């Protein structure tokens with residue numbers, strides 16, 4: 001397995017955050033401008049912690065974005081608990097979008113880091129409604145480890161990083 005050099009181990013290439021100061025609104029952030037009301041958006045949900053709005057470039061009509069109101073540059077930079085709150089809300093929002101649009105399912109997508117396709121550096125979840133004939137699919141190939149030793153070394157490395 002050859003890692004993408006823009007995706008460093010241990011999150012080195014991912015945006016870091018410092019509490020409070022780093023989460024202030026950014027003038028150059030498209031999502032902060034929507035939060036501030038200075039950029040237009042079709043708002044679907046808004047509360048004191050998050051807002052959701054229609055994606056202006058949807059893969060299917062009704063695709064939406066759910067974001068924290070505060071500017072956290074990526075999921076790796078959010079305070080404990082906020083990711084869980086966002087996913088709880090995303091699930092509820094996805095069901096509403098699915099039913100309103102006559103869809104049969106949905107994907108919740110998070111891009112964290114440029115190599116994962118994150119373009120706007122303000123944490124967000126894509127809610128992508130899906131139908132059986134929409135033609136969207138992941139590439140039909142898999143990329144396994146080279147051998148058992150490489151796989152087991154990877155499992156051990158992940159477990160080490162999750163140890164307190």
Ligand SMILES: [Zn+2]
Pocket residue numbers: 025026029030031032033070071072121122
């Ligand atoms: Zn922002």
